[in-house]
Amino acid sequence: MSLLTVGSVAFDALETPFGKTDKIIGGAATYITLSASYFTKENNLVAVVGDDFPQSMIDDLTQHGINTEGLQVRKGEKTFFWSGKYHNDMNSRDTLVTELNVMENFDPIIPDSYQNCQYLMLGNTAPSIQQLVVERLQKRPKLIVLDTMNLWIDIANADLMSLLKLVDVLVLNDEESRMLTHEYSLVKAAAKIQAMGPKTVIIKKGEHGALLFSEGRTFFAPALPLEVVFDPTGAGDTFAGGFIGHIAKTDDTSFDNMKRAIIYGSAMASFCVEKFGAERIMNLTQEEIQARVNEFVTLSAFGL
Amino acid sequence: MSLLTVGSVAFDALETPFGKTDKIIGGAATYITLSASYFTKENNLVAVVGDDFPQSMIDDLTQHGINTEGLQVRKGEKTFFWSGKYHNDMNSRDTLVTELNVMENFDPIIPDSYQNCQYLMLGNTAPSIQQLVVERLQKRPKLIVLDTMNLWIDIANADLMSLLKLVDVLVLNDEESRMLTHEYSLVKAAAKIQAMGPKTVIIKKGEHGALLFSEGRTFFAPALPLEVVFDPTGAGDTFAGGFIGHIAKTDDTSFDNMKRAIIYGSAMASFCVEKFGAERIMNLTQEEIQARVNEFVTLSAFGL
Numbered sequence: 377m378s379l380l381t382v383g384s385v386a387f388d389a390l391e392t393p394f395g396k397t398d399k400i401i402g403g404a405a406t407y408i409t410l411s412a413s414y415f416t417k418e419n420n421l422v423a424v425v426g427d428d429f430p431q432s433m434i435d436d437l438t439q440h441g442i443n444t445e446g447l448q449v450r451k452g453e454k455t456f457f458w459s460g461k462y463h464n465d466m467n468s469r470d471t472l473v474t475e476l477n478v479m480e481n482f483d484p485i486i487p488d489s490y491q492n493c494q495y496l497m498l499g500n501t502a503p504s505i506q507q508l509v510v511e512r513l514q515k516r517p518k519l520i521v522l523d524t525m526n527l528w529i530d531i532a533n534a535d536l537m538s539l540l541k542l543v544d545v546l547v548l549n550d551e552e553s554r555m556l557t558h559e560y561s562l563v564k565a566a567a568k569i570q571a572m573g574p575k576t577v578i579i580k581k582g583e584h585g586a587l588l589f590s591e592g593r594t595f596f597a598p599a600l601p602l603e604v605v606f607d608p609t610g611a612g613d614t615f616a617g618g619f620i621g622h623i624a625k626t627d628d629t630s631f632d633n634m635k636r637a638i639i640y641g642s643a644m645a646s647f648c649v650e651k652f653g654a655e656r657i658m659n660l661t662q663e664e665i666q667a668r669v670n671e672f673v674t675l676s677a678f679g680l
Numbered sequence: 681m682s683l684l685t686v687g688s689v690a691f692d693a694l695e696t697p698f699g700k701t702d703k704i705i706g707g708a709a710t711y712i713t714l715s716a717s718y719f720t721k722e723n724n725l726v727a728v729v730g731d732d733f734p735q736s737m738i739d740d741l742t743q744h745g746i747n748t749e750g751l752q753v754r755k756g757e758k759t760f761f762w763s764g765k766y767h768n769d770m771n772s773r774d775t776l777v778t779e780l781n782v783m784e785n786f787d788p789i790i791p792d793s794y795q796n797c798q799y800l801m802l803g804n805t806a807p808s809i810q811q812l813v814v815e816r817l818q819k820r821p822k823l824i825v826l827d828t829m830n831l832w833i834d835i836a837n838a839d840l841m842s843l844l845k846l847v848d849v850l851v852l853n854d855e856e857s858r859m860l861t862h863e864y865s866l867v868k869a870a871a872k873i874q875a876m877g878p879k880t881v882i883i884k885k886g887e888h889g890a891l892l893f894s895e896g897r898t899f900f901a902p903a904l905p906l907e908v909v910f911d912p913t914g915a916g917d918t919f920a921g922g923f924i925g926h927i928a929k930t931d932d933t934s935f936d937n938m939k940r941a942i943i944y945g946s947a948m949a950s951f952c953v954e955k956f957g958a959e960r961i962m963n964l965t966q967e968e969i970q971a972r973v974n975e976f977v978t979l980s981a982f983g984l
Contacts, residue, residue, distance in 0.1 A: 464864070465864060466864075560768070560769060560770075561905075561906065561907050561908065561909075562905055563905045563906060563907045564907055581888065584885065584888035584889070585888070585889075585902070587905060593978075594905060594978075594979060595979065595980075595982065596889075596902040596905070596979050596980055597982075598889070598900040598902065598980075601865075601866055601867045601891060601898060601900070602865065602867060603865050603867045603868055604865065605865075632982075632983070635982040636982060636983070636984060639982055639984070669984065673984065674897075674898075675898060675899065675900050676899075676900055676902075676980050678899065678901075678936075678939040678940060678943055679936070679940070680940060680943070680973065680977065
């Protein structure tokens with residue numbers, strides 16, 4: 377089934393205890409769509425870059441079967457740029473530079489060929505832009521998945537509340553869920569979020585795994601214990617991409633299939649952190665993914 | 681099979697955002713042995729209290745089938761007392777009072793009737809005392825499980841290193857494993873600990889579950905997502921008690937059975953935090969425990 381991903385395509389410059397990069401390809405939609413490309417063949421992207429964005433990076437996306445018809449290239453403007461430096465524990469980071477550039481007035485134009493997509497993944501960007509996307513689709517997708525961040529909970533709360541009524545699944549991390557609901561318990565936080573609109577809530581806990589709340593049921597997916605986290609950038613988006621990619625591939629939104637989708641998402645995220653930026657998820661095989669998923673089975677299976 | 685538990689029996693005074701207690705029964709060995717009592721019938725305790733320790737509290741233990749022959753009551757001396765106050769997130773706490781009292785010169789005397797125990801659980805106390813216990817057993821138990829804490833890693837490192845060579849399983853939390861090994865990655869930390877002696881390492885991550893490393897294999901047990909954590913005191917010891925209790929009951933130290941034991945330990949810990957101190961684990965039924973264990977199955981099971 378066809379998946380539409382909307383969000384940022386960007387330049388990132390990253391610094392971790394293991395080294396630093398020049399400007400490499402980044403952005404939520406990049407990670408999501410690349411990750412999803414290993415699952416679904418109909419991958420449509422809506423995003424915006426400046427004319428400083430190299431054709432070779434766009435080619436990298438199209439080589440993964442991603443339709444870039446909806447990727448606007450703005451003449452004379454510059455691509456969104458983010459630079460960050462991770463602390464030694466890799467769990468916190470400082471933003472060094474944020475240049476919104478083309479993202480400042482991103483108008484998410486949906487190409488006609490993208491209409492009738494069955495699945496919609498709203499990568500992290502301003503809730504007002506995300507809502508525009510929903511409104512511009514002539515037919516409501518089967519499943520709308522939303523990612524957001526602390527910034528929007530803080531400065532665009534009303535927009536976010538309006539948007540939450542329109543989506544099926546909210547993906548956010550534990551801190552964000554606490555910020556959004558003022559509840560420390562993730563169980564209570566998820567219930568409050570469900571009352572805001574999304575029937576399904578996925579709370580990411582980074583190295584501690586992820587929780588799925590839906591239909592009164594709860595599922596916990598572990599994160600793979602890793603020897604080295606080389607660069608966590610994009611891991612959350614890669615997780616979301618694997619999740620929605622698996623759903624789109626199987627065209628099944630049942631709770632049991634969402635559990636599988638979270639395992640696939642977690643497996644994809646575990647690859648993402650192995651190298652800088654999107655490097656690792658640019659170069660994966662189906663065999664590697666399946667082997668990684670099997671590690672999750674081994675890790676968490678027990679018999680009574 | 682018979683289990684010997686050695687460690688502190690104490691008074692605790694606790695303060696959480698939900699309220700505060702007067703002096704209630706606490707101490708690592710109390711939680712361990714109470715938790716284990718739901719699994720194994722042969723529960724032997726070695727500990728020391730002062731004569732300020734009420735007989736009614738000792739009766740609470742014996743009513744759970746715990747053999748208190750090895751519980752020394754020192755005339756004219758006072759019981760170990762600890763008082764702590766939890767912060768709002770329940771993940772950190774301040775120690776308000778520590779009065780070692782009888783623990784200052786605890787001599788772990790093993791009654792003859794305790795010799796030939798098959799399983800030994802060394803609850804958190806000074807490594808030199810823990811080692812005395814191992815040396816005083818005429819026959820090495822089938823499995824020796826050790827708990828320790830940051831204090832001993834800091835001030836009794838050489839003693840701890842000596843002791844680690846003698847034990848089979850080390851149970852500690854994530855922070856302690858990092859402190860002991862200077863490795864942030866829990867995978868690397870576990871490998872380093874295994875090189876120090878224990879073939880099996882269990883790293884507790886509190887609300888994030890627990891990891892088991894043994895025989896080159898890794899197992900992850902989730903913690904149950906809870907609406908309310910009322911009081912986390914003793915949760916780690918209760919976990920250890922459920923773990924060793926299940927092992928002693930089944931007399932099976934295989935990796936697969938250790939996985940089950942960790943699930944039982946996690947279930948017991950999830951009860952512990954529901955009320956102040958040991959109140960909840962004083963009053964459990966086998967049906968409640970089984971139902972809780974089944975929640976872990978539901979929480980983490982998935983099919984590909």
